[in-house]
Amino acid sequence: MHKRSKGDEGTKKDTVVDDDSSTDPLLIAASSDEDDDPQSKRKAAPATLTMPTMLQKYKDVPLRWLKFYVRFLQTSPFHQDRLLKALQWTLWLASAIALDAKNATASAALSKLSTELSFARYATRLLELPTAVEAAITGSWTSVSLSRPKFTTWMGRCLSWSMIGYYPLEMAAYVLWMLPTRMQTPDVSQKASKFSAISCRFWLLYILADAAQCSVLENEEKTEKKKTHLRLQLLRNALFLLPAIHWSLPNWDTKPWLPSKAVNGLMWVEAMVSLYQTSRTVAD
Secondary structure, three states: OOOOOOOOOOOOOOOOOOOOOOOOHHHOOOOHHHHHOHHHOOOOOOOOOOHHHHHHHHOOHHHHHHHHHHHHHHHOOOHHHHHHHHHHHHHHHHHHHHHHOOOHHHHHHHHHHHHHHHHHHHHHHHHHHHHHHHHHHHOOOOOOOOOOHHHHHHHHHHHHHHHHHHHHHHHHHHHHHOOOHHHOOHHHHHHHHHHHHHHHHHHHHHHHHHHHHHHHHHHHOOOHHHHHHHHHHHHHHHHHHHHHHHHHOOOOOOOOOOOHHHHHHHHHHHHHHHHHHHHHHHHO
């Protein structure tokens, strides 16, 4: 069963070659007789972008990307999940494209990889419960608004407490899905789906609280960079909304409310927006 998963180094300047002070090996062919004859002297050839110059220009590009990648992962422990999420849903998209192209074997292989990444993300999120507990105690997930401080404080509390409800229920569903095959019964599968649906109701609460908090902050934010970040966050919440409702419903797996392509397609778009938003933050 295919299960859902939630959610600067500077460029070196080119070296300018001075034709009067440096010698191009390709131009040493002139004979000494020609050099002695004023009539045979030729004008210096114009500087051209040779292959070594091009390599010099682009040789640091891979290193800059590697440094950015390392900084991307080191900035926040949640960034690894965003990369895995983008890979998971991109594999699903490739699987869907392969299926439309009548390549069932490739589609099945890509779908299996996507599912394995989905369950890997379940396992890593087991470690995130303490972050929600810490946020509930300290209020670290709260961004207090100047115009509506009490409202945004309450929304921050909703963010942390909704995840305190979400993580254990998701883990319960994950454990039941991971039971050995001989222990997989219809009753176990039904319980796993039920735990998953209830966990997604907490996730839906998180989405709504985050959207409410971001809306207030975006209206009073002055800098364009921060406004863009908040608008991208609102877009992500909008993309999450229908899948969260879909997975929150009873019998979401046996009597789905939305087609799987619609749900998974929204999740893929959100993953791309999330990656772009995070990359902007890391690059600043």
